[in-house]
Amino acid sequence: MPKIFTALDRLKPVYDLMYKVFLFICKVLLVADILITSYAVLGRYCQQLSKNSAAFSFLSVITDPSWTEEIVLTAMSYMAVLSAALAIRRGAHIRMTAFDRYLPKKLLMVLDVLADVAVLALGAVMMVVGWKYATTLGSRGFYVSLPTLSRFWMYFPIPLAGLAMIVFELESLFNNIKKFFVKEEENK
Numbered sequence: 001m002p003k004i005f006t007a008l009d010r011l012k013p014v015y016d017l018m019y020k021v022f023l024f025i026c027k028v029l030l031v032a033d034i035l036i037t038s039y040a041v042l043g044r045y046c047q048q049l050s051k052n053s054a055a056f057s058f059l060s061v062i063t064d065p066s067w068t069e070e071i072v073l074t075a076m077s078y079m080a081v082l083s084a085a086l087a088i089r090r091g092a093h094i095r096m097t098a099f100d101r102y103l104p105k106k107l108l109m110v111l112d113v114l115a116d117v118a119v120l121a122l123g124a125v126m127m128v129v130g131w132k133y134a135t136t137l138g139s140r141g142f143y144v145s146l147p148t149l150s151r152f153w154m155y156f157p158i159p160l161a162g163l164a165m166i167v168f169e170l171e172s173l174f175n176n177i178k179k180f181f182v183k184e185e186e187n188k
Helices: 005-011 013-053 053-062 068-090 105-135 158-182
Strands: none
Touching: 005 105, 005 158, 013 053, 013 158, 053 105, 068 158
């Protein structure tokens, strides 16, 4: 195995750590989404119950804050784009494989590298353009229900996902290029 591949293989723990960090962020956001949504539903139910019956007027203290919808939607946007970046590392994205068995193995390897380069370019565009939108358009506005919170946080998932895509796509690109130089027995 060429020395460059041995050296780059040492970065696997870094990729593992990055994967765990982004996965942890997604898990925390999912738990927060569930808790906030549950509180909002409970608040709506309690408000309706306290309006319809004087016996349940004590439930009027549990309210449905107006900020819940915007925060839930923002957290969902973070989870959606970050989980898509995580899927790159696992190779879990939708792929067109119907003709793979009919194509030469070398051509498939070239197509995998080409796909990696295209996704890497998309990640770079997402990072650059997303950051531009987050810092310009996003920083000028505020959430309707939370006037002290900048809309930057609503646009920030795009450059963050672009960064995550670049990180995981570099690993995938490295692994696909490595297939050209390393036999499968050595690779394991």
